[in-house]
Amino acid sequence: xxxxxxxxxxxxxxxxxxxxxxxxxxxxxxxxxxxxxxxxxxxxxxxxxxxxxxxxxxxxxxxxxxxxxxxxxxxxxxxxxxxxxxxxxxxxxxxxxxxxxxxxxxxxxxxxxxxxxxxxxxxxxxxxxxxxxxxxxxxxxxxxxxxxxxxxxxxxxxxxxxxxxxxxxxxxxxxxxxxxxxxxxxxxxxxxxxxxxxxxxxxxxxxxxxxxxxxxxxxxxxxxxxxxxxxxxxxxxxxxxxxxxxxxxxxxxxxxxxxxxxxxxxxxxxxxxxxxxxxxxxxxxxxxxxxxxxxxxxxxxxxxxxxxxxxxxxxxxxxxxxxxxxxxxxxxxxxxxxxxx
Numbered sequence: 001x002x003x004x005x006x007x008x009x010x011x012x013x014x015x016x017x018x019x020x021x022x023x024x025x026x027x028x029x030x031x032x033x034x035x036x037x038x039x040x041x042x043x044x045x046x047x048x049x050x051x052x053x054x055x056x057x058x059x060x061x062x063x064x065x066x067x068x069x070x071x072x073x074x075x076x077x078x079x080x081x082x083x084x085x086x087x088x089x090x091x092x093x094x095x096x097x098x099x100x101x102x103x104x105x106x107x108x109x110x111x112x113x114x115x116x117x118x119x120x121x122x123x124x125x126x127x128x129x130x131x132x133x134x135x136x137x138x139x140x141x142x143x144x145x146x147x148x149x150x151x152x153x154x155x156x157x158x159x160x161x162x163x164x165x166x167x168x169x170x171x172x173x174x175x176x177x178x179x180x181x182x183x184x185x186x187x188x189x190x191x192x193x194x195x196x197x198x199x200x201x202x203x204x205x206x207x208x209x210x211x212x213x214x215x216x217x218x219x220x221x222x223x224x225x226x227x228x229x230x231x232x233x234x235x236x237x238x239x240x241x242x243x244x245x246x247x248x249x250x251x252x253x254x255x256x257x258x259x260x261x262x263x264x265x266x267x268x269x270x271x272x273x274x275x276x277x278x279x280x281x282x283x284x285x286x287x288x289x290x291x292x293x294x295x296x297x298x299x300x301x302x303x304x305x306x307x308x309x310x311x312x313x314x315x316x317x318x319x320x321x322x323x324x325x326x327x328x329x330x331x332x333x334x335x336x337x338x339x340x341x
Contacts, residue, residue: 001127003039007032007120015113022112029116030099033123037092044085051082058197060133067136074194079133086331087130087263090338094255095123102247109245115155119251122148126256130263134194135184138264142180142228145257146173152252153244165243172237176227183220186213200270209274218271218278221264222285229261230312231319232289238312242304249304253311254338262315262334265322272323279323286319311341 010028014021050057062077080088099119106115125148129141147170154166184194190213191199191206207214225231230238238258242249252258265272265282272279290313297309314337321330 001036001124001131003032003036004120004124004127008117008124011113011117011120015111015117017113022107025113025116026103029120030096030103032120033092033096033099036123036127037089037096040085040088040092043080044089047080047085055082057081060197062133071192072188074134074136077133077137078131079196080131083263083266083331084130086335087259088127090259090335091123091126091130091255094338095251098247098251098255101250102245105247106245111155115152115245118148118151118155119248122152122251122256126260129260134196135187135199136194138267139180139184142224142260143177145260146170146177146228149173149241149252149257152248153241155244155248159243162243165237165240168240169237172234173227176224176234179220179223179227183217183224186217186220190214190217196267200268203270203274207274210276211274214271215275215277218268218275219281221268221271222278222282225261225264225282225319226285227261228264229258229315229319230289231261231285231316232292235289235293235312239305239308242308246304249307250341253307254341258311258315259334259338262318262322262330265319266327266331269322269325269327273325279325281323283320283323286316286321286323288316289313290316290320292316307341311337314341 007028011025014025047059059080060077062075064076065073066076067074102115102119106112109115122145125141125144127141129138129145132138132141150166150170153169154163157163157166187199188194191202193199203214227234241252272282293309293312293316297306297313300306300309314333318330318333318337321333
């Protein structure tokens with residue numbers, strides 16, 4: 001994630017100059033993503049044997065203690081396991097292809113360097129989201145991709161429709177983020193920790209199955225997922241997001257942003273497995289969204305709108321999978337959707 005962040009800083013600095021060195025911007029913007037994908041592929045090939053012997057093996061990296069306040073201890077750290085490895089490969093792999101396509105697609109745009117700076121930052125925050133070792137780290141990435149979606153959907157902000165679409169995406173996602181925040185408070189109250197390994201390890205022996213607290217936590221988490229992954233009733237921002245540049249739509253629909261909610265349910269599947277009511281809600285909303293969005297898509301005549309409602313529908317299928325406990329099937333569909341979309 002350091003490479004896309006470096007790309008953002010360099011291209012951001014270049015965008016402040018009156019004359020834009022487009023060749024340099026292209027090399028930095030696409031180069032950092034290709035390098036990130038190469039490193040992710042190397043990490044996968046290196047750890048594949050370890051995961052074959054021990055599927056539960058996790059690589060933890062703690063950089064520093066971020067929030068040591070009383071009993072609250074939040075580390076600025078990252079975690080790599082099989083789930084996050086899949087997401088990293090999808091984000092960097094599909095992201096690399098989109099960056100390469102953007103070189104030709106955006107070559108005549110006056111905001112060329114600014115575009116690549118935002119695109120690099122988008123990928124960097126998505127990597128923070130999927131690699132964070134605790135809920136606050138995930139929340140940083142969660143909010144970061146929301147900010148970047150606003151900047152990229154409204155990239156051509158001189159046109160009112162584009163600016164309005166960016167604001168709509170930002171505001172609708174804040175509704176879901178409110179649910180995520182409430183869930184964080186409940187998790188701290190219930191477990192006294194934000195670390196994924198501690199919370200998910202303590203949960204089975206700490207709470208009764210179907211209990212009110214774990215049900216509340218998972219329902220609020222799903223509210224966050226519904227906003228980020230465009231599920232009923234918070235799906236309305238995604239069709240309007242097509243107002244941004246086409247590569248941005250591809251990145252949002254395929255590799256970043258909308259996949260975050262599915263990842264969150266998969267990451268916290270231990271909690272959802274202990275809350276049958278929440279699982280039923282996730283699966284039910286997913287099934288309803290899949291049918292509802294597909295039906296709307298049938299009556300659209302703009303290909304971008306068709307693709308948007310197709311994405312909403314496919315996300316519904318993913319939530320139907322993870323909501324019924326079929327985590328592997330849900331993530332498999334996430335990966336295949338990222339490439340065919």
